[in-house]
Amino acid sequence: xxxxxxxxxxxxxxxxxxxxxxxxxxxxxxxxxxxxxxxxxxxxxxxxxxxxxxxxxxxxxxxxxxxxxxxxxxxxxxxxxxxxxxxxxxxxxxxxxxx
Numbered sequence: 114x115x116x117x118x119x120x121x122x123x124x125x126x127x128x129x130x131x132x133x134x135x136x137x138x139x140x141x142x143x144x145x146x147x148x149x150x151x152x153x154x155x156x157x158x159x160x161x162x163x164x165x166x167x168x169x170x171x172x173x174x175x176x177x178x179x180x181x182x183x184x185x186x187x188x189x190x191x192x193x194x195x196x197x198x199x200x201x202x203x204x205x206x207x208x209x210x211x212x
Contacts (some may be wrong), residue, residue: 137168144171
């Protein structure tokens, strides 16, 4: 019987609008995460679902399936090793904003 992949939803914010959204990450192998889905989510819903408590550790990358930020359509993602959060990155600003 094959084991289902480890998946987690983490919170992010659009680097332009600051709107919250969730990103789904799938662990392809030990410590290698790939994001493959993003969706707008209200903060109260995210808290109720526990998305605001999720985090990932290890290396990560985007996949061809990643639809981009639902607000600015940026397709870059950045991980802050200091705070442990994943955020949308617009690819042009000098700073990234965390969730």
